[in-house]
Amino acid sequence: MSALKSIFGKDVDTTSSTYLGKPTSRVDGPAKVTGGAKYAAEFNVPNLLYGYIVSSGAARGTIKSINTAEVEKVSGVVKVLTHENAPKTAYLDSSHRDQLASSGGAPFRPLYKAELEYSSQPVALVIADTFEAARYAASLVKVEYEVAPHETDLRANMGKAHPPTVTRTGYVSAPKKPRGNPEGAYDAAAHKVDVEYSQPIEFHMPMESYASTVAYGEDGKLTIYQKTQGVQNCQEYVCSVFGLSSSDVQVISPYMGGGFGSGLRPTYDIYLSVLAATALRRSVRVSMTRQQMFSFSHRPEAIQQFKLAANSDGMLDAVTHTAIEETSQNEEYLETVVNWSGLLYNCPNVMLSHQLVNLDLASPADMRAPGAVTGLYAYECAIDELAYEAKLDPLAFREKNYAEKDQNEGKLFSSKELREAYRQAAEKFGWSGRPLEPRSMKKGSDLIGWGMASGSWEASQGKAAAKLVLTPDGKLVVSSATSDIGTGTYTVMTMIAAEFSGVAIENVTFELGDSSMVYAPVEGGSWTVSSVGSAVKTVCQELRDRLFKLAGKVDGTPLGDTKIGDVTFANGAMHVTGNPVKNVTYAEALKAGKIDKLELDTTELPQLAKQATHALYSHSAVFAEVSVDEDLGTIHVTRVVSAIAGGRILNPKTARSQIMGAIVWGISMALEEEGMLDDKVGRFMNHNYAEYHIPVNADIHDIDVIFVPEHDEVVNPLGAKGLGEIGIVGVAAAVTNAIWHATGRRVRSLPVTLDKLL
């Protein structure tokens, strides 16, 4: 098949592609392993001031006084900003809402008022000429509070649960009406499960803390080196909040030391650094401490109730799922938690409900597979319980109840190879030998258990643009204002550009992370490849059209009257397919057109009409083995096999890493992560990496990732569904189910720490 068919035809065939589908090392790898990659706090601009944030010790109440004058006497200190002296920013709450804010609500504004909203919120910013002086002076800040009562305990406040009152981009509210008659079906069913699952607050904890370096230009223009997943979202926010013109604010973020959703919305460091820089007319850097990384976003705590029932043949007959999550007092954070339960298996009778409780905490935020992780952790555990009630193997139960269409919306899937994922993963794992009964397997003195679960995540595409510049030296530079948060954006976009432009990959550079580039949505939700990648593909296709036209002007017209469909574009040249001698290099084409720099840009919109008729999701099948020391309760996840049906895999090397990392996250969620709130003081107490546990190397053993072939012509022009989230969904359930299989204990609250097994 010629490469051309893959451009104009609908089919993108991996075997015939030059780059796509081939394992490719990260193009930014050398920069990252040599220390050359620069992160937000590493742009050492001249005459930089350092801002150190002082955080509140109380959750609720009013600031009575702050000893600002005293602290400003410390040598090197330039200013202490507090709510009393901070310059005013935009008045309206709507001016503070970024692209991902809920439709109503009042986004948190630092140093804005004397009233406290939550413990550890910023209450002052000490600005000094060295980091050490700022840190020292911050330690001298004394804040006196008039403390007021607070509420941070979700369980104690369940009575205040209410349905969402606002909307949010990407949030799908629970269906208003039940499907069928879930109550009646439940009452009549042969096998039932009525259980409650809970999950604590979790924190994103990227390795790099949030930081903002504002370079203050002589003309008053701001260049902001920012840790963010969305440079343009930050730029718009800064302009809106500070009343600045977009030509005066540039936000740059070439590298990001992990985001996982925490940097989708602007973080308070950028507010504070711009506040200080504009007030002092100086360059300023504000970095959060690790402790402060616990003070602005988290995965919300959730308490979920299920009533599930199956009939005597093991067919799922009733699902009732209620999820209650916390949010802050000032905003309703919304994520889609319960709809998955109406989607994953075929079921005639379903009732879903999602409610919120407002607490005196920072607003929660999207965190890797937001909503799906929460809902499906609990649902997939409850389903495991139901399968056992029905005395069916959990895999057999799932296969029996396989959903051929999305019953929530009454749509067919654009593609869904979950069945094949089950098959391949089960085979690799060796599932077929699994005894149905728990406590059946032992290795030495340890109990062994096998568990499984499935996962799902939406495959969305948004509007995005890409720009390219081709120069006579044959170099192609493609850019878009997206991010690479470790997901491999640099690499995959370089591959896509090389594939569809016909420029050899070593001559292609992809640039990102600069708000002055053409439009890209925030990097999240697994939509970057589909959105930005589609735009890159299109602009590169336009390049070929242009070059082909220019080729007609080349002396002697080597391509003759060959139609574009019979021309191959490769290695920076066009030739008549099957006859490489008849060729025109891109440089020759540019020269013939008297062009010394060919620039093109394009904006790609999702094909909504086509997509709207289908349900667009990726799926996973996860199998886990645990070994449990029954005396001490210690749990080791010895093996995980995950098969992913995620559409076309563009770079198997980085794709594998993404799924593997997400599995580590799932293990972490199952066994380790927990924000420990002291409700008496309304504060997270394990606010550091020593006590907020995430896995270390020794916790992680064999992880096997399988990508099952999945062909999809609807989801987007690339046929790729995105992989950032799907890998984590279902993992915690698979691990928890395996723990039950090992021990016979259903632990229905995360994390499953050893004390829960004693």
Added chain:
Amino acid sequence: MINFSYTRAGSVAEAVGAKSKANGAGRFIAGGTNLVDLLKENVERPRQVIDITRLPLATIEEGPNGGLRLGALATNADTAYHPEVQRRYPALSRAILAGASAQLRNMATNGGNLLQRTRCYYFYDVAMACNKRRPGSGCPAISGQNRVCGVLGTSDQCIATHPSDMCIALAALEAVVRVSGPQGERTIPFAEFHTLPGDTPQIENTLAPDEIITAIDLPESPYAEHSVYTKVRDRASYAFALVSVAALLELDGDMVKSARIALGGVAHKPWRSPEVEALLTGKTATKENFLPVAAALFHDARGYEHNAFKIELGKRAVVRALQLATKGTASIRDVNGQTADA
């Protein structure tokens, strides 16, 4: 971090002199892994920091009466991997390697390890009350997030634990701490070195403010063949102990001639109970005989909301450690201190 001044001591006498002169506002610094951490947290706010790393106290050499002398400034890593420590005091080697990380053990010193402070969340957070940090301010841990806190020897003023792994093995080995002060040298038996919180949780040991630790003496040990350190924690590595046990047995066939058991993660000091250990003397080394010993060790334990499980866990860990010790040091698969049943 406060604006402290810095001096580098050229001799033990100079170090002691500087510390006396600073009058409570001076701190020695060795590996810095605990002090620098606490300086950044503003828990420690000294006016002067006295660098003792250039003092000649980093050797590990033969001690009196067939023992070994560990210099106060020998690093935890050098101590753990020292062939004589590994051969004669395997539980000590394993305890050290079960703690912190390789990087931290390269920095941390033996003296500093003894004096590291509690990891109680409230002690670390200066926005919170804490009797240890600010006497009389209260102890929010008692009714707060106390998973890391103790269940033995606690008081109504403080329920913190001593977080060291190394010290648990040292307690079991009945090490002796050598210190030097303005009045000269003296020795402190390990059992008398750390203290219980009582009404003065701010006091953690019997070292005088102007004394320096110079060495730790390990007496000759008959336990090398049957020594283990079992650490139970919330992740496989780089986490403090929920409960840990150093178990040393001297066996005659399957009969216990003498036993030493020290517990970590449960008290303000490494926890020992020689009377309870004596219950094993003359008994065969079997699970049936270990169970009542474990129960007796925790007889007076008191659990709190988030750590009551440590009582049951502790008992089980004691039994496990004694079983492993019976099997023998050599039979334990040992991955850099991660002891596991072979």
Added chain:
Amino acid sequence: MNAFSESDTAGGSTMTALPGKSPVKLTINGESTTVEVAPWTTLLDLLREYLDLTGTKKGCDHGQCGSCTVLVDGKRVNSCLTLAIMKDGSEITTIEGLTGKDGALHPMQQAFVDCDAFQCGYCTPGQICSAVGMIKEGHAHSDDEIREGMSGNLCRCGAYPHILNAIKQAYAATEKRTAA
């Protein structure tokens, strides 16, 4: 005894004055320099804020993550808990110093690229320095020992299995070289 009194913080001029700097001689990545350092400056901040060697990362600033790992006199340590002033006379190797003068990657750096042993890359310099230090220490031979020996370096992206592969690749390459 560790009696604590918060009044240790003196008021007045002792409070507002900053500590003086002293010259500290260091050999950093083979080049010797003398820098004026205040007592409260950590080796990590010295590298990042004063010497523009930003390859060494700050993940927690409290010894809890390993991002700041560098080699001091050949040993891996957490530079965030190291006061620079105490290292007068030491040799420091950072991630920048592992790369050859000609830009050639160190075998460990190459192995990390080959094995895709990172995603965001923020923990990576620390992982690589730690791995180099670990191999020198000579206690890590099995997979389990490598995992344990590398457990002082958190990776939130979860690249652990690939980090293990990379270290094994570099290990094999080094052994081949020394055998040859």
